[in-house]
Amino acid sequence: xxxxxxxxxxxxxxxxxxxxxxxxxxxVRKLTSVRISQMIWxxxxxxxxxxxxxxxxxxxxxxxxxIHIPAGPKLEEQKVLQSLRQSKQEIEKYFDMKNPEYRCExxxxxxxxxxxxxxxxxxxxFYRLFDVEDGPDATRDILNFVFLKQECEDYSTLQEDxxxxxxxxxxxxxxxxxxxxxx
Numbered sequence: 001x002x003x004x005x006x007x008x009x010x011x012x013x014x015x016x017x018x019x020x021x022x023x024x025x026x027x028v029r030k031l032t033s034v035r036i037s038q039m040i041w042x043x044x045x046x047x048x049x050x051x052x053x054x055x056x057x058x059x060x061x062x063x064x065x066x067i068h069i070p071a072g073p074k075l076e077e078q079k080v081l082q083s084l085r086q087s088k089q090e091i092e093k094y095f096d097m098k099n100p101e102y103r104c105e106x107x108x109x110x111x112x113x114x115x116x117x118x119x120x121x122x123x124x125x126f127y128r129l130f131d132v133e134d135g136p137d138a139t140r141d142i143l144n145f146v147f148l149k150q151e152c153e154d155y156s157t158l159q160e161d162x163x164x165x166x167x168x169x170x171x172x173x174x175x176x177x178x179x180x181x182x183x
Contacts, residue, residue: 054083067104077125107138109181130183
């Protein structure tokens with residue numbers, strides 16, 4: 001962060017993100033240890049490979065910028081668009097990239113899921129920002145991000161606290177294959 005001359009706001013934000021990343025498994029997921037994936041994710045912040053601008057995070061992948069959607073508030077269209085607009089200046093400043101290509105790989109961009117959800121939902125509006133192709137199976141990511149589980153032997157035991165959980169549980173139980181979206 002010092003080498004890239006991060007401002008005080010970003011330095012403090014990244015310290016907070018590293019702490020969250022390294023404690024979320026213990027405090028939120030109630031695991032007995034921190035997953036290696038979370039330790040690696042923390043190094044992305046420590047090594048200034050990511051910048052956070054508004055609702056989204058942006059990863060420097062040399063030839064393009066990868067968009068990440070951190071857990072948090074609703075993925076509101078205006079906040080997403082604002083984040084994308086503001087990111088251009090931050091990406092140029094911290095990654096020394098002008099007019100980068102943006103890419104996103106996420107279960108939120110699943111074409112199969114997008115056919116099932118309300119067209120006015122925040123997820124559907126986010127989906128429409130991209131030209132989407134199918135990627136690999138999204139089941140693992142759906143379990144991880146929607147149900148906060150690493151694996152599940154019996155989908156009937158998955159919680160149904162939200163309409164999205166209900167919808168995705170139904171699809172998993174019917175063996176409907178949802179693919180990651182590459183946008």
